Amino acid sequence: MKSFDKNMVPMIGALVIAIAPQIPHLKPWIVGWCILLWGYMLMAVKYGWAGPGRITRFILTVAGFFGVAISYGKIIGGGSFVGLLAIMAGLKPLETKTHRDQMITAFIAYFIVITSLFESETLAITLYMFFSVFVTTGVLIHVNHPSGRLKESAKQSAKILLQAIPLMLLLFFLFPRIQGSLWGFARQHTATTGFNDSLNMGDISKLVQNNENAFRAEFSGDLPKPETRYWRGIVLWRCEGARWHVGIRAPQLQVPISGAQPYEYSVILEPHNKKWLFALDLPANEPGQSQLLDDYSLRLRYELRHKQRFYLKSYTSYNTGKLKPWERIALKLPAQGNKKARELAHTWASESRSEARTDEQIVETALNYFKENNFIYTLNPPLLGSNPIDDFLFNKKQGFCEHFASAFAFLMRAAGIPARVIGGYLGGKTNPYGNYILVRQSDAHVWVEVWLKGKGWTRVDPTYAVAPSRIEQGMEMAVPADELPDFLSSGQRGVFITFREQIRNRWEAINAQWDSFFIGYSSDDQKSFLSRFGIHLETLKGKIKSLLAVLSLVILSGILLSAGLFSKTRASRKDPIQRIYLKFCSKLAKAGFPRRADQGPRDYAAEIGRKERRLKERVDEIMDVYIILRYTRRGNDKILNKFGLLVNRFHPGK
């Protein structure tokens, strides 16, 4: 009962620290459950109440499991796993009388730590992970050293943690990684923000309210110019009036594109639970397990559930050539609806035919229509009627990029020009402390591509016609200040704000470094890392080599560590007198006169004097110096030096 009392507070502390990052993901009643049970146990310890009996515990366990099953709808999968763990974490302190139970409590805490890593992958959570592991390990040590003080256990925990870090790094970088997943079982995720397979009016203006990061693009050389920072994601083919849909799955690209102004960069993409990748317009390679499709969208073979890095190459100047037969669907429109828009487009088309104008001029006309008719770029567009394109073009005239893009693409198709809507991001934030562009959800954007003879698919951004500052300076400048979400509005710029901005930039840059070293580390990185040491993972020989390398490095570090662990204590290292004395003793021991544990210096010297007369004088002299240094106040550095010299020159064997 005593150790039960003594360990209760640290155990509950470890659980609280482990579960803290999970609290926002847990159902409120589970948080209440934990607080209630832990509070009860703390009170029980303080006031000496008896813990709940077996039957109460059983009832509570059943109730907790039922609660999870009811509130999550199932017992396995998704968030219910974390919920179950939290229920167990709440219950476990009720039965921690035995050593075994206390250890299992610590294991539960470790397990909760790993689940929080599956929710978030930031540097902050990583640092917190180390802290949490430190606390839990301290508790584990405390449980196994009941007579010790908590401070000692904490110290030992820190020691083990620090000693484990080199080995951890070794394993992290060298442990063979595979691409994709083992089973790929689905995981319910709280809805992540980002693009969907279809685009409705209002989707993007909702998305830009979100401050989350979408991805980070790291460049080795110059950054692309702001006006070319179009990050291509999904290509929407099917027009359903105001709604656009991916429609078909484009075939795989047969001939890779070549163009001018190449950029090589890497994108560290935040998990969005979808299969598409975002790349600078126009991507030209297939990084990792992805496919480059014929419409130049990149599709992963799996849904992206974790931050991952992709090495990409793009050309910002390109020509996609002829219109392929399957791309003719880029002319299709719904059978009816939006009559006025169709009529407008038809007039443009017939005008252009009669005047022998090119399609480019029709595009120009359409853009001018937006420019000249007082269209307003706004985050809060009014709702549109049953013929939304017509309503937008001729009545409301207020919209966000998706309104302009879908209306423009509609007009183009109606005028006989192949057009498609592209969803992605525009712009991004640069950081003075790192050579990367940080793209956030608030940079989400939609634009149009039209196919023009001799030019191929050409990007046209109708938003630019209305709000050029969106492209040139970003959203903050293009939208009225009172419409902006808080995080985007610059407000007053005082000294404090700029200082805060600087700190935020620094922190973001550190996060970027962290992401590219640890979070983005993939099997590709590992391959190139190992090939630098002549290990090629593709071959069997390479695999064996890498395994041997890991093993030998682990063994080597083990040996180094144990050498450090088992070496002389710090005390004797710090105590030069003791060190020299021990050296002296070992010299004598080698000569056949070992010191017994019970012998002090005088007895030892006397015994040697009796046994070996020829050594008597030297040994007595050295012992006298030692006694002065060790047992009197007359010792000083000079005498210490003399002591060292005497022992160094002492050769009893000769």
Next chain:
Amino acid sequence: MKKSGRLKIFFPRKTSIQLPHQLHWRRIYILPTAQGLLFIVILIGMLIGSINYSNNLGFLLTFLLGSMTFISMLHAIRNMTGIRIISSGTEPVFAEEAAVFEFYVCSEKYRRFAISFSYKGEKETIRDIALDTNSHINVHAMTQKRGRFTPGPLVISSRYPMGLFRAWVVLPIHTACTVYPKPLAGQLNLGADTSSGDDENGKEITGVDDFKELRPYQPGDPLQRISWKAFSRGLDLFTKLFVGKAGSAVCLTWDSVASMNIEKKLSILTHGILKLHRMNLVYGLTLPGEFIDQGSGDAHKHRCLKALAMFALPDKKDEIV
């Protein structure tokens, strides 16, 4: 079959070791505990999860915990290596009592935490061993029958630091404890020693606890025999005198006990000796093949009890504590 020198390192001789003895890491065994195995299973689960979701932070934590497990194994061995067992000692006990073996243990270089000392199947004594001072550790072992009790090898073990591994060492230390027969109250027919003393007086003696008279206390009289009852009544100090004059002593013999069972006989004799000793009488003991002259005092008592303990046992000659 002779073991080669190299093999000896891994299969240490089972013959007893001499004290002082310092634990060498090569003698230390280490295996995961049940919780350690469970933890390893949890780690494998974490690893599979991390692979499946290719979650790098999952990998990081898994490898961190895995490395810490490995490091804790080294710490467990380090915690045991170099412990010095300086000496051992023990006091005789009666059968069915716990024999207590005292060990003086010291630690060089650094402190040792939560070291457990035990004999196989017996209660563990868990202690820290302080640096550079002798720690004094009592290890208990239950005894069953009289004679010379050897508790088997001493097991020193530790689960420190994380309880995931148990490091242990089996030390066949030569220790033995004399176990006296379990005292048993019973009818004793005491006879005076016929070799010294009066025949007539001897017959008068029917029991050792027959009170005769009080005489004024003289310095040197044993404290147990002071009449505290009289003293409490406000009288002077008196010493109780029992039957049996000076010079005539009690003698316990094999025939003093009627029982035919040898062990029972020895137990009753043990009880008798303890009683005689308590009363500070002079007594002797005669057993078949063993004769102990009259005497009194602790040393004499132990000599008699030891004779009873070792009666008719083969390894009587061994010198024991």
